[in-house]
Amino acid sequence: MTSLESPPMFSQLAQPLRYAEALLERFSRLAGLTEGHSLRQGLVEAASLLTGCELSQLYLLDDTHTRLTMAAEWHQGSWQIRENASLPSDYHREQLLQYCLCQNQILAIDALDSNLHDIAFLPDSRRPWRTLLCLPLLSEAQHVVGVLLAASMQPLPLSSFSDSLRLLGNFVVAQLDLLQRVSTCQSPVSEDSLQDKACPSGYGLIGESDVMRSLYQLISKVLHNPVNVLLTGETGTGKELVARAIHDYGFRRTRPFIVQNCASLPENLLESEMFGYRKGAFSGADRDHTGLLDAADTGTLFLDEVGDMPLALQAKLLRVLQEGEVRPLGSTETHRVDVRVIAATHRDLKSLVEAGSFREDLFYRLSHFPIELPPLQERGPDILRLAHHFSAQACSFLQRQPCRWSQEAESQLLGYTFPGNVRELKGLVERAILLCDGNELLPEHFSLHGAVDTNLNLRERLEQVERNLLIESLRRNHGNQTNAATELGLPRRTLLYRMQRLNIFPADIRFQEKADVR
Incomplete structure (x- = not known):
């Protein structure tokens, strides 16, 4: 290579030699930093100044790939601190970042359109963001560990900076990893620091237990x-x-x-x-x-x-x-x-x-x-959360006013074992909504034969236990009485007699089978 030639990495730049000198200077500065915070800030500052962009951001994944965090931001010539910079593992709304992370692909958009692209992760601005460059950063093991982002309100050819900026970003990732390993060897980690106190995303599921x-x-x-x-x-x-x-x-x-x-x-x-x-x-x-x-x-x-x-x-x-x-x-x-x-x-x-x-x-x-x-029995207060959710769903489906819950009905639910778990709870609530003529759910609207009732004598309690056993066996065998009788070790005639005596009807079996879990 002669003195007038430039490497392919810089061939698309207007002044490749001057850019190469500026890039080398940034490498030298970052190599001399021995603190993680300074390294992260130095990287976003370098990315912004090298490209001429008004904004640069650094996002890093944690070790378990369950949280994406904005580690540093350079905006309008200074470092910024933004709230809510940590995104849980379901960062699906940040589709551009997710594409770079999961596909390990460089993303360069020359005509950014907020109507087409979800750019909520960019700071608000009076002028629209025009160009965007997202670079996946790799660890020493070639695993994607973060994203380096540059954005401008001007029509800049950001794709020409992708190779050089990615090298700079990967260098900083390696330095951060080295500093973390040195810090781990020098200072023990407390147990409290390893515990995540925050409640993670529910992923569309219901429950805080x-x-x-x-x-x-x-x-x-x-x-x-x-x-x-x-x-x-x-x-x-x-x-x-x-x-x-x-x-x-x-x-x-x-x-x-x-x-x-x-x-x-x-x-x-x-x-x-x-x-x-x-x-x-x-x-x-x-x-x-x-x-x-x-x-x-x-x-x-x-x-x-x-x-x-x-x-x-x-x-x-x-x-x-x-x-x-x-x-x-x-x-x-x-x-x-x-x-x-x-x-x-x-x-x-x-x-x-x-x-x-x-x-x-x-x-x-x-x-x-x-x-x-x-099992639902181990989820404690989630029982009432789910019950209220199912009742609201059922009322909406039936186009009726939401039903209130009496304290007695809630207490009865909490005292029930729910052998059919959430599916059984959903069925019970939907049935109670149909039985409720007024606007308040009462204990009599629920058929909780396994709930604890201290007013029953020994014979009545034994009959409750027997009834629950028969219903569970019939449900497991999808209502087949012959198979249920064989499973219980009874003649079929005895099973039919006990079903009649204990008031077990086909609806008690089929209703739970067809209920979905939400």
Whole structure:
């Protein structure tokens, strides 16, 4: 390279040699800083002055990738301090920042339009922002750890600065990491500093109890990490809602979300639904059929009741998880898919593995990140929050005035065990709204046969326990009286007699089965 030539990095600049000298000077200044705050401020100042932009911002992710924080801002010639600069892991409203972080792509917009682009993260200005440059910053391990942003009210060719500014930003990220490691070695970290006192985002879920806060923390860990998730917990705890929250607030939110209940179809139909088939694969296959794995390509496939999946189909699913390849029925060729699998079950998969009805290798593939959903009984005050939410929903649907809650009705709900969890609560509230002729929900509008009543004698309490046992068995067997009688070790005639004596009606069973969880 002769003295008149400039590196390709500077070839698009008007004065490349002068810019190279200014860039080198900034490198030298930043290399001499030994404090993290000064490094962050020095970077945004350098980005603004080198590009001629009125604004430069630095956003950094925390170690767990669950919080994006504005670490520094240079605006109109000075450093700024803005409130609410920390964004939770569902920073989906900052779509431009999210694109850089999740796609590891440089974003340069020469004609910024607030009607087309969400630029709420930029400071208010009398003049509109015209150009924007977002640069993903990488760690030493080549993981995206932040974004360096430059914006101007002038039509500047910001894309020509992208390579050099990214080198400068990555250098500062490396320096910050080095300072953090040195600081960690020199001073112990207290336990209090490791605890996040703030309540994380609810991700569209309802609840502020301690167990739900812990659940939100677990959800935040997998939103932007492409790992398989296994949701466990009792029936009715809302596993599909959690799966949808992980999808809707994660990096695949704009892609398909496909749901399949593994217990709802026989083995041959489930296989053709999941993997698809080619014309002529079997009798009646008169055309090609796209399977759920292909339909969920680049998105999320939620497999509910995965513990009921047949063993032969488990082997085919394992290959998809291992190799990312799908072979439709009747085809000799495989093709690749990019699908995130979230599985759910209320059964103990470890026991199924020991019994030989669930593949051990598939279990470990699915359970990279297990999340256990808490039963409603452990959620304390969330019971009333959910009950009020469901009653407001039901009243709105029925186009009637919202119902008030009597203190006695609320106390009765809090004293109930809810074996059907949130699904049962929703059904009970919806039924109570229909039974309520006035505008106040009373205890008699709820059929809480498991609630504690100190006025009952021993015989009445035993009958309550027996009634609950029979109803639970009938629900598990979808109302099939023969199967329920076999499960309970009773003759079917005895079961029918006890149902009549204890006033168990079909509505007590079906109503809970059809209620959705919110």
